[in-house]
Amino acid sequence: MYQYDTLDKExxxxxxxxxxxxxxxxxxxxxxxxxxxxxxxxxxxxLQLHAYMLxxxxxxxxxxxxxxxxxxxxxxxxxxxxxxxxxxxxxxFHWIKLRDTPDILDHLAEVDMHAIQTSGNCIRNVTSDPYAxxxxxxxxxxxxxxxxxxxxxxxxxxxxxxxxKFKIAITAAPKDRTAAKVHDIGLMIRRGRDxxxxxxxxxxxxxxxxxxxxxxxxxxxxxxxxxxxLEAILRVYNRHGRRDNLYKARIxxxxxALGAExxxxxxxxxxxxxxxxxxxxxxxxxxxxxxxxKTAFEALxxxxxxxxxxxxxxxxxxxxxxxxxxxxxxxxxxIVEISLKTVGETPGDATSDQMDAVADLAExxxxxxxxxxxxxxxxxxHIRLDDVPEVFARLQAVGLASANVNLISDIIxxxxxxxxxxxxxxxxxxAQQIAQTFADQEKAEAIGELKIKISGCIxxxxxxxxxxxxxxxxxxxxxxxxxxxxxxxxxxxxSVGKMLGPALPYDKVAAAIDTLVEVYLxxxxxxxxxxxxxxxxxxxxxxxxxxxxxH
Amino acid sequence: MPTLIKLDAGRFVLxxxxxxxxxxxxxxPLGDVIISFTRFQAEGERLLAEGRAVGVRLEPDEEVEALAxxxxxIAVVAVAFPKFRDGRGFTSARLLRERLDxxxxxxxxGDVFREQAGFMVRCGFNAFEPSDGSTPDIWAHAVSRHRxxxxxxxxARAPAFLEREGG
Numbered sequence: 001m002y003q004y005d006t007l008d009k010e011x012x013x014x015x016x017x018x019x020x021x022x023x024x025x026x027x028x029x030x031x032x033x034x035x036x037x038x039x040x041x042x043x044x045x046x047l048q049l050h051a052y053m054l055x056x057x058x059x060x061x062x063x064x065x066x067x068x069x070x071x072x073x074x075x076x077x078x079x080x081x082x083x084x085x086x087x088x089x090x091x092x093f094h095w096i097k098l099r100d101t102p103d104i105l106d107h108l109a110e111v112d113m114h115a116i117q118t119s120g121n122c123i124r125n126v127t128s129d130p131y132a133x134x135x136x137x138x139x140x141x142x143x144x145x146x147x148x149x150x151x152x153x154x155x156x157x158x159x160x161x162x163x164x165k166f167k168i169a170i171t172a173a174p175k176d177r178t179a180a181k182v183h184d185i186g187l188m189i190r191r192g193r194d195x196x197x198x199x200x201x202x203x204x205x206x207x208x209x210x211x212x213x214x215x216x217x218x219x220x221x222x223x224x225x226x227x228x229x230l231e232a233i234l235r236v237y238n239r240h241g242r243r244d245n246l247y248k249a250r251i252x253x254x255x256x257a258l259g260a261e262x263x264x265x266x267x268x269x270x271x272x273x274x275x276x277x278x279x280x281x282x283x284x285x286x287x288x289x290x291x292x293x294k295t296a297f298e299a300l301x302x303x304x305x306x307x308x309x310x311x312x313x314x315x316x317x318x319x320x321x322x323x324x325x326x327x328x329x330x331x332x333x334x335i336v337e338i339s340l341k342t343v344g345e346t347p348g349d350a351t352s353d354q355m356d357a358v359a360d361l362a363e364x365x366x367x368x369x370x371x372x373x374x375x376x377x378x379x380x381x382h383i384r385l386d387d388v389p390e391v392f393a394r395l396q397a398v399g400l401a402s403a404n405v406n407l408i409s410d411i412i413x414x415x416x417x418x419x420x421x422x423x424x425x426x427x428x429x430x431a432q433q434i435a436q437t438f439a440d441q442e443k444a445e446a447i448g449e450l451k452i453k454i455s456g457c458i459x460x461x462x463x464x465x466x467x468x469x470x471x472x473x474x475x476x477x478x479x480x481x482x483x484x485x486x487x488x489x490x491x492x493x494x495s496v497g498k499m500l501g502p503a504l505p506y507d508k509v510a511a512a513i514d515t516l517v518e519v520y521l522x523x524x525x526x527x528x529x530x531x532x533x534x535x536x537x538x539x540x541x542x543x544x545x546x547x548x549x550x551h
Numbered sequence: 552m553p554t555l556i557k558l559d560a561g562r563f564v565l566x567x568x569x570x571x572x573x574x575x576x577x578x579x580p581l582g583d584v585i586i587s588f589t590r591f592q593a594e595g596e597r598l599l600a601e602g603r604a605v606g607v608r609l610e611p612d613e614e615v616e617a618l619a620x621x622x623x624x625i626a627v628v629a630v631a632f633p634k635f636r637d638g639r640g641f642t643s644a645r646l647l648r649e650r651l652d653x654x655x656x657x658x659x660x661g662d663v664f665r666e667q668a669g670f671m672v673r674c675g676f677n678a679f680e681p682s683d684g685s686t687p688d689i690w691a692h693a694v695s696r697h698r699x700x701x702x703x704x705x706x707a708r709a710p711a712f713l714e715r716e717g718g
Contacts (some may be wrong), residue, residue: 007699014697038635155669156702157704158641158642158674160640161636161667223648239614273650284712
């Protein structure tokens with residue numbers, strides 16, 4: 001966890017005070033809603049179907065226990081006792097009163113948190129690998145770069161009124177848990193042939209109405225030239241991105257229109273003019289690296305007798321361990337992923353009590369470190385294997401022990417028509433029905449990794465384009481219908497899913513998913529995931545089965 | 552007459568505006584004028600020869616580099632914000648200061664409100680025609696709201712990483 005210094009704290013405090021004044025002017029009637037809208041949107045405050053929604057930044061999905069407890073407190077005091085973790089690793093409260101927001105921001109500032117740039121046409125919260133600093137796979141700790149980008153992009157004087165919102169993801173592991181290739185900029189940390197650290201830079205990926213897997217515009221950017229290069233990309237975009245049509249304003253449209261090569265050339269030209277002047281000094285990068293709280297790992301044996309014995313005695317713990325634990329870089333430690341996809345619950349929601357429980361676990365067993373994943377789960381990145389049985393028991397006690405990470409019921413869903421003014425259809429109840437259909441854990445494990453992603457409208461907040469199975473809610477003459485896509489992926493093997501066939505009515509969706517899974521189980525060859533089978537067989541067997549059933 | 556606020560030796564003051572802003576389809580009044588770049592290309596030479604001070608209005612879709620040759624004789628660059636959401640003017644101002652070394656007046660005109668004041672000053676603007684009724688005091692308050700900044704820009708402020716080195 002990056003430790004704020006006085007400057008970081010004062011920057012957040014000043015922003016909070018500014019927003020208090022703006023809300024004051026609105027409440028006093030000095031500002032109309034029209035005038036206030038852009039101001040509140042610059043601070044993550046949306047007006048939704050029933051109330052205001054406040055989106056709080058969780059930079060690169062990293063929280064400590066004090067921050068998590070503060071979120072729990074805000075949920076209890078100003079909302080309805082829960083919050084919603086998002087696909088951008090942020091947290092949203094959906095039942096907020098305008099007059100409370102300045103106080104909420106002050107509470108957040110107390111624990112070095114804020115809502116800066118969680119909406120608006122600016123550089124949004126940078127997202128990163130939730131296993132950063134813990135996974136064996138990584139080349140470097142991407143949080144250092146994420147924090148440097150957070151600072152550079154915060155209240156940027158030139159890039160706060162871009163053509164459209166701008167999202168950056170950064171990962172240092174070959175297995176991509178950030179969906180980097182469908183971001184405005186995806187940064188993948190690489191080692192050059194001489195061992196030097198650098199970035200593969202991917203620009204112009206995205207979802208929404210026009211999904212693209214972003215092209216790589218530079219294979220290897222030396223790490224110390226990152227900030228001048230980002231400035232060059234943003235400047236080319238700020239000057240030349242379309243502003244005449246909201247739906248064509250993202251950088252992906254500019255990159256596609258110019259072609260990746262020409263876009264890269266323009267960036268290179270601008271980059272040469274900026275020069276190293278635009279880079280962050282190495283001393284500052286070193287300072288940021290040093291400002292991350294030290295993790296204190298003990299020398300432990302790779303195998304924990306306690307853990308092995310507990311697993312052998314408790315099949316539920318064994319199942320949890322198979323599905324929710326990931327390899328840690330230190331022997332005797334593990335990464336614990338906490339599923340927020342308990343069957344019957346809203347994907348990504350956590351109650352204030354659950355947040356407190358996770359905070360307690362992090363403090364007691366997990367080096368005070370908590371992460372949010374872009375798939376809307378939580379992570380305790382540093383747990384001793386010896387402590388897993390206790391952690392599991394405590395998670396069970398608060399209903400957070402679902403052993404379904406990466407399985408069919410680990411579904412991403414946007415808030416949909418239950419909350420969102422833009423939605424055409426509900427997303428949450430569809431996710432709940434599917435989760436019910438596959439509640440049998442034996443079966444879910446037999447199916448293996450299968451990513452279902454659901455969006456309630458074409459804006460694709462539920463990332464349906466990159467679901468192994470994607471589900472898109474559409475409105476047909478006032479009725480909710482759902483368009484299925486197959487074969488998408490947001491990971492290192494990124495691709496955009498292809499439409500299966502005509503949209504299905506609300507009550508046919510779960511059955512159709514069941515049919516798709518049956519076809520997969522019938523067709524799959526040695527250890528293939530659903531995605532692999534689909535990529536091998538193509539859409540035909542799936543299509544035939546679903547639409548044969550539908551008639 | 553819109554209010555004109557100028558940044559003068561670190562202070563925001565109400566200023567008299569000797570310039571008349573003229574659109575392309577208006578006739579030219581006497582005295583100093585701010586005209587479009589197209590009009591400047593056609594008539595600038597003559598107006599300057601008459602001894603007038605001439606300013607140029609730069610629209611968001613106009614490349615600021617096109618002014619480079621004429622900059623020494625342009626008295627004001629009025630960067631237009633037809634909508635506050637259009638942030639191209641911030642880039643134009645920065646490039647004027649940092650790349651084209653323009654030291655004269657860069658004036659923000661159009662949909663200009665106090666929430667952008669700080670960003671504008673950082674990008675090199677030193678004159679403002681607020682459209683939200685801001686007074687120099689309000690403008691100064693808005694600009695000084697943030698004690699620190701994270702980035703280098705066109706102003707002289709030390710970004711956080713330099714402040715830290717100093718402290």
